[in-house]
Amino acid sequence: MTLSAAITGVGMSDIGRKTGRPAMLHLAEAARRALECAGLTRDDIDGISTYPGKADNSPGMSPLGTGEVRNALGLRTRWHSAVPDGPSQMAPIQVAAMAVATGQARHVLCFRALTESSSQTATQRASIPGAGRARLGGWYSYLVPANAMSASNWAGWMAQRYFHEFGMTREHLGLVATGQRAFAQANPSAVMRTSLTMDDYLGARMISSPLGLFDCDVPIDGACVVIVSAADAAKDCAKAPLTIEAMGAALGSQETWDQRADLTTMGAHDSAADMWKRTDLKPADVDVLGLYDGFSIFVPFWLEAMGLCGHGEAKDFIAEGNIGPGGRFPVNTGGGQLSGGRLHGFGLLHEVCTQLWGQASGRQVDGAKVGACGMGGGFIAGSMLLRRD
Amino acid sequence: MRPLPELTPENTAFWTGGAEGKLMIAFCTDCAHAIHPPQLICPKCWSDKVETRAVPGTGTVYTFTVNHQPWAPGMAVPFALAVVDLDGAPGARVTAEVVNADPDSVAIGQAMKVGFLNIDDVWFPQWEPAR
Numbered sequence: 001m002t003l004s005a006a007i008t009g010v011g012m013s014d015i016g017r018k019t020g021r022p023a024m025l026h027l028a029e030a031a032r033r034a035l036e037c038a039g040l041t042r043d044d045i046d047g048i049s050t051y052p053g054k055a056d057n058s059p060g061m062s063p064l065g066t067g068e069v070r071n072a073l074g075l076r077t078r079w080h081s082a083v084p085d086g087p088s089q090m091a092p093i094q095v096a097a098m099a100v101a102t103g104q105a106r107h108v109l110c111f112r113a114l115t116e117s118s119s120q121t122a123t124q125r126a127s128i129p130g131a132g133r134a135r136l137g138g139w140y141s142y143l144v145p146a147n148a149m150s151a152s153n154w155a156g157w158m159a160q161r162y163f164h165e166f167g168m169t170r171e172h173l174g175l176v177a178t179g180q181r182a183f184a185q186a187n188p189s190a191v192m193r194t195s196l197t198m199d200d201y202l203g204a205r206m207i208s209s210p211l212g213l214f215d216c217d218v219p220i221d222g223a224c225v226v227i228v229s230a231a232d233a234a235k236d237c238a239k240a241p242l243t244i245e246a247m248g249a250a251l252g253s254q255e256t257w258d259q260r261a262d263l264t265t266m267g268a269h270d271s272a273a274d275m276w277k278r279t280d281l282k283p284a285d286v287d288v289l290g291l292y293d294g295f296s297i298f299v300p301f302w303l304e305a306m307g308l309c310g311h312g313e314a315k316d317f318i319a320e321g322n323i324g325p326g327g328r329f330p331v332n333t334g335g336g337q338l339s340g341g342r343l344h345g346f347g348l349l350h351e352v353c354t355q356l357w358g359q360a361s362g363r364q365v366d367g368a369k370v371g372a373c374g375m376g377g378g379f380i381a382g383s384m385l386l387r388r389d
Numbered sequence: 390m391r392p393l394p395e396l397t398p399e400n401t402a403f404w405t406g407g408a409e410g411k412l413m414i415a416f417c418t419d420c421a422h423a424i425h426p427p428q429l430i431c432p433k434c435w436s437d438k439v440e441t442r443a444v445p446g447t448g449t450v451y452t453f454t455v456n457h458q459p460w461a462p463g464m465a466v467p468f469a470l471a472v473v474d475l476d477g478a479p480g481a482r483v484t485a486e487v488v489n490a491d492p493d494s495v496a497i498g499q500a501m502k503v504g505f506l507n508i509d510d511v512w513f514p515q516w517e518p519a520r
């Protein structure tokens with residue numbers, strides 16, 4: 001059951017660490033590149049959507065909302081939306097697909113902008129929710145006051161339990177990290193491009209066991225734009241439309257990190273299972289994947305969630321070479337967030353689209369026609385299947 | 390400095406029970422569901438007859454991690470963080486800061502007991518091996 005919606009353009013700014021460049025300049029550059037990719041002009045854009053909206057709950061997390069971007073880019077829109085509580089960083093793309101499919105807009109500019117690298121300081125770390133506040137509410141008020149401040153702690157719990165139940169080791173996660181680094185070396189826009197060996201990986205300092213430095217993604221400054229167009233409007237664009245074959249947003253557990261009954265699964269499992277109910281395509285039809293890798297452990301979780309292997313089988317699936325360069329199911333071919341930089345899932349989708357258009361020079365997956373993308377970790381999860389006809 | 394939780398009608402018993410040495414957990418009096426984090430209504434049956442009561446303050450490590458990175462100024466590392474399945478509250482699981490133990494000695498399946506750290510008007514549950 002295909003949606004009447006397609007991705008028609010993507011653009012990414014020159015991302016980097018400590019760029020010192022205002023978020024709006026990153027955003028404008030990404031928007032210009034996405035419009036050029038799609039063969040559209042500013043005046044064709046009649047919708048705008050983002051995650052989470054302007055937010056300051058941790059440094060540089062989301063400096064721009066739809067208001068700032070509409071004003072700066074001089075947009076006149078028929079529909080706009082920011083989605084802080086949705087199925088992952090993918091939520092604005094999913095709601096944009098529903099907006100164009102129901103005629104609310106024809107071409108929606110979906111964006112994500114971060115300045116986490118420039119904004120963090122010695123005392124205010126990126127991605128530490130509520131940092132510096134006197135009192136905390138909401139789900140993280142049970143985590144942060146117990147000194148479980150970082151998502152690396154929460155992901156560490158999941159990894160430890162998974163290791164315990166299924167015999168995964170750090171070497172398996174090392175294959176994820178080194179494989180993605182090998183991909184990044186063929187991607188000029190990745191931020192980490194020096195070689196990474198298994199010895200480098202194993203020798204790096206521990207962050208939150210069993211996760212070490214190279215199991216964690218890299219905070220950056222940058223922006224990414226994805227244009228979602230109505231199926232009829234997509235025909236006028238410069239590139240073959242990437243049809244949104246199916247989406248998934250299901251969530252069957254509490255919205256916090258340590259309360260899912262089985263922490264060897266996560267929201268991804270609910271979301272991806274629901275996505276597959278909406279299509280005749282099967283996991284074996286997928287040619288390339290973008291799977292959320294805020295931490296390396298999310299990759300095996302997403303592989304199982306997407307149905308590429310069974311529960312507990314991801315370690316062997318990875319060890320057999322399926323997901324790295326030359327593998328049957330290449331994952332995060334631009335280097336992912338571990339080596340490419342943390343664009344909160346948008347960068348992973350940007351790469352899947354680039355692959356489906358055959359433009360990932362140096363790392364192109366031959367004949368890629370079907371791409372799958374999963375964003376989020378823990379309870380946060382959105383899934384999407386894209387098809388180039 | 391450790392951030393403190395906002396005290397609310399649903400969570401005050403949990404965060405202040407330590408003043409009397411008690412770990413207070415919310416239960417539905419209609420269906421007996423243990424509710425954590427606490428809620429004003431029962432997520433299972435929507436009853437508003439939710440009460441908090443003391444549980445034994447013991448439990449079992451479901452999983453853990455040893456944190457090595459100082460995320461805030463003055464944070465002493467390394468330390469262990471566990472997720473503990475509570476005795477006397479089936480299905481309820483709490484985030485557990487581990488104290489009085491070598492972080493590297495913490496293991497899945499280990500028996501733990503609670504103690505409390507008082508800061509301001511909050512009594513933080515902290516967990517140590519039950520020996």
Ligand SMILES: [Zn+2]
Pocket residue numbers: 417418419420421422431432433434435436
């Ligand atoms: Zn009940």
